[in-house]
Amino acid sequence: MNVDSKLGVKDLRGAVARVFELAASKVRAIDRTWDPAKGTPVFTVKGQYTSRGWTEWTQGFQYGCQVLTFDATGDRKLLEMGRRRTVRLMAPHVTHTGVHDHGFNNLSSYGNLRRLMLENRIPHNAWELEFYDMAIKASGAVQAARWAEVADGLGFIYSFNGPHSLFVDTIRTVRILGLAHQLGHVLMGEGDRRISLLNRLIRHGLSTARWCVWYGQGRDSYDIRGRTAHEAIFNRSDGAFRCPSTQQGYSAFSTRTRGLAWAMLGFAEELEFLKTLGEGEFKAAGAGAKTEILRVFEKAATATCDFYIAHAAAADGVCYWDTGAPGLAMMGDYLNEPADPFNDYEPVDSSASAIGAQGLLRLGRYLGGTRGRKYTQAGLTAARSLFEEPYLSKSPRHQGLLLHSVYHRPNGWDYVPPGRKVPCGESSMWGDYHALELANLIKRLAEGGPYPTFFDRTKA
Numbered sequence: 001m002n003v004d005s006k007l008g009v010k011d012l013r014g015a016v017a018r019v020f021e022l023a024a025s026k027v028r029a030i031d032r033t034w035d036p037a038k039g040t041p042v043f044t045v046k047g048q049y050t051s052r053g054w055t056e057w058t059q060g061f062q063y064g065c066q067v068l069t070f071d072a073t074g075d076r077k078l079l080e081m082g083r084r085r086t087v088r089l090m091a092p093h094v095t096h097t098g099v100h101d102h103g104f105n106n107l108s109s110y111g112n113l114r115r116l117m118l119e120n121r122i123p124h125n126a127w128e129l130e131f132y133d134m135a136i137k138a139s140g141a142v143q144a145a146r147w148a149e150v151a152d153g154l155g156f157i158y159s160f161n162g163p164h165s166l167f168v169d170t171i172r173t174v175r176i177l178g179l180a181h182q183l184g185h186v187l188m189g190e191g192d193r194r195i196s197l198l199n200r201l202i203r204h205g206l207s208t209a210r211w212c213v214w215y216g217q218g219r220d221s222y223d224i225r226g227r228t229a230h231e232a233i234f235n236r237s238d239g240a241f242r243c244p245s246t247q248q249g250y251s252a253f254s255t256r257t258r259g260l261a262w263a264m265l266g267f268a269e270e271l272e273f274l275k276t277l278g279e280g281e282f283k284a285a286g287a288g289a290k291t292e293i294l295r296v297f298e299k300a301a302t303a304t305c306d307f308y309i310a311h312a313a314a315a316d317g318v319c320y321w322d323t324g325a326p327g328l329a330m331m332g333d334y335l336n337e338p339a340d341p342f343n344d345y346e347p348v349d350s351s352a353s354a355i356g357a358q359g360l361l362r363l364g365r366y367l368g369g370t371r372g373r374k375y376t377q378a379g380l381t382a383a384r385s386l387f388e389e390p391y392l393s394k395s396p397r398h399q400g401l402l403l404h405s406v407y408h409r410p411n412g413w414d415y416v417p418p419g420r421k422v423p424c425g426e427s428s429m430w431g432d433y434h435a436l437e438l439a440n441l442i443k444r445l446a447e448g449g450p451y452p453t454f455f456d457r458t459k460a
Contacts (some may be wrong), residue, residue, distance in 0.1 A: 001312040001335075005373075007380045009446040014275075015387035016446070019439040022073040022394060027065050030399050031081060034062075036089055043407050043428040046400035052413060055160055057101035060093060061433035062106030068436040070393075071116060072443055079122065083113060087131075088114040091343045095137045097413030100159045102143035103173030105453050106399060108433060110135040111179065116388070119450050120180040133183055140180025143173065143299075144200045150239040155200070156207040159231070161247070167230040168212040168259040170204065171266030175454045177201040178273045181285075182455055201350040202293055205270060207232075209300040211241050213263060222253040226307025230259045248408050253311055254324020257312050258352040258406075259306055264359030267301035271366050271454045301363050308356050308377050314339035314348075317357065319389070321406045327422075341390060341404040344421045347414065350391050351405040351431030357382035358438045361445075383438055393427065400427020402435040 021432040030049055034041055039047035040059040066082035086109040087268065093105040114132035145350045149155045157165040157174055177197040187195040212231040216225030229244035229252060249256030258441045276296060282290045318339035320328060327345030328334060341348045358377045364376030385391065386402065394405045405428040407413050414423035436450075444452055451457070 001309045001317055001378060001381065002315045003009065003309065004372065004381045004384070005368050005380045008382060009442050012380065012384060012387065012442050013446050016439045016443050019387055020069055020436065020443075021314070022392065023065065023069045024073055024075060024078065025396060026399055026401050026432075027069055027078065027081075029396075030062065031085075033067070033399075041429050043405065043414070044398070044400045044426045045396070047400065047426075048430070049399050049427075054099060054257045055099045056093070056096070056106050057099060057179040058429040060090060060105030060108035061429045062341065063090065063425065064112050065429075065433050067109070067112045067116070067432070068440050071112075071121060072436075072440055073204070082109070082451065084186060086110060086113060090135070094135050095142055096111075097142060098131065098160060100146060100157050100167060100170045101173055102139045103454075104430070105236070106135060106139040107176050107361075111454055115452065115454075118456060119176050121252040121277040136176060137180045137183055137185040140176045140178075140197050140369045141185060144177055144180075144187045144195065144197050147200060147285060148234065148235055148236070148239075150207065150241070154203050154207045156204045157160060158202070162232070163440075164234050164236050165245075166211060166234065168208060168228050168230055168232075170261045171208045171212075171346060172262045172269070174201050174204050175266070175269055175273070177204075178270065179455050182436075182459060196287070196414040198281065201270070202274075202282075202285070205267070205297055205300075206293070207298050208263070209267070210412070212244075212259075213303060215299070215301045215303055220253070222342055224307065224311065226260075226303035226305070227255040227311070228260045228263050228304060228307075230256050248410065250322040250324045250326070250410070254322050255307070256322045257308075257319040257349055258321070258355065260308060260312060261352040261355035261359060263300065263304045264308060264356050265362065265440070267297050267304065268358075268359045268362040269454060270365060271297050272362060274455060274459075275366070276455070295460065298367075299378075301359075302367075305356075305360055305363050305375055305378075308360070309374075311335075313353070313356075313378075313382065318348055318350060318386040319356070320346050320383050321352070322346075322408055325409075338385070341424045342420070347406045347409065347422045349406040350386060350402050351428050351434060353382055354386055354402060354431060354434040354438050356363055357386065358434065358441060361438075361441060365451075380442075381441060386435060387439065398427070402427055405431035 039051040070079035159165040181197040232244040316338040361380030364372040
């Protein structure tokens with residue numbers, strides 16, 4: 001990746017304004033044409049959103065796009081659209097016991113609305129705030145109940161595959177346990193046992209850092225510092241780790257870049273949150289010493305972000321879908337050239353790039369100084385590429401905002417246009433949402449506005 005060391009947040013103000021100008025029309029177009037009875041819009045085919053997937057994990061992103069676009073533009077019709085859809089349609093996601101996606105769905109919708117109220121971006125209403133708080137408390141507890149104990153006193157929120165399966169993706173969804181904990185909530189277990197949500201967030205993070213991230217310490221023949229596994233498999237009889245695996249990547253020993261990006265952003269955001277807590281909260285949760293936990297989370301965050309910069313991102317900061325995808329061998333020195341979404345061998349994944357760029361920016365701010373600067377500059381470099389063509393969708397006929405997103409390459413779910421050999425030109429709901437989160441973060445930084453976090457900074 002060729003990091004632009006001179007690029008500043010204010011240099012992207014024009015690009016960010018274009019992103020939200022386009023988003024305003026696109027979120028309206030989706031809302032006009034989408035029938036919620038069909039399920040959740042997931043990704044586009046020929047420019048129109050369709051529904052296909054394993055679980056309903058993207059509906060919160062749909063309404064979150066409406067709310068984030070209001071946040072940037074002040075268009076209250078978009079606010080009311082997102083608010084009404086959240087109240088009317090998101091309740092099943094709060095109590096969904098079958099998925100690991102609570103933070104994706106419910107922080108994107110209820111969480112964003114709550115944040116805007118606390119920032120005085122929308123009028124304060126005590127009962128409305130209590131409604132958002134209750135949704136987040138319940139969602140955090142329901143997700144925390146998807147718990148699998150493993151060896152060495154750790155454990156994890158297990159994926160929809162079952163209690164043997166730890167997904168690296170989940171490191172970003174467990175944020176909702178942190179906010180629910182901050183709101184004073186616990187999970188009540190058998191015999192009225194009070195189970196700390198902070199404890200489960202931290203132990204899940206420690207498990208993810210240990211078994212889903214490599215550190216160049218000879219763990220196996222493919223141990224490169226910062227690469228990630230999509231999935232870690234455990235023996236449910238004794239809780240022992242068995243092997244890495246993947247559901248959406250090329251192999252267990254290559255790095256699916258969207259999983260890498262979830263780790264980059266998830267660990268960075270949780271560092272922001274955990275740093276605000278006192279040592280006493282860690283002790284009360286039985287989670288260990290604050291300094292040691294921050295050390296482990298920081299080690300994972302810096303390793304994954306360094307891997308993205310050195311091994312995943314092309315020269316312009318945009319990545320291909322998997323670092324081990326076999327077609328990359330046919331593409332020459334592809335990392336030292338701008339990513340090519342129209343190549344004949346392997347697709348790029350702009351959604352992974354948008355998620356990763358935000359992780360880079362947040363880690364840069366968390367670390368600060370000279371140490372954090374390289375991550376900040378890398379995040380801005382990637383954002384500049386994503387907020388221009390060919391990634392930014394300017395066509396009013398295309399419902400997507402961020403082009404060249406990939407969902408499930410191994411299953412062949414992504415649309416390949418006529419005359420092309422690999423998927424390109426399409427969008428995903430999570431890609432569009434994270435492009436808007438990235439743009440909103442840069443806008444706030446450029447304008448000196450409140451720094452957006454998933455947790456309540458007034459209580460930090």
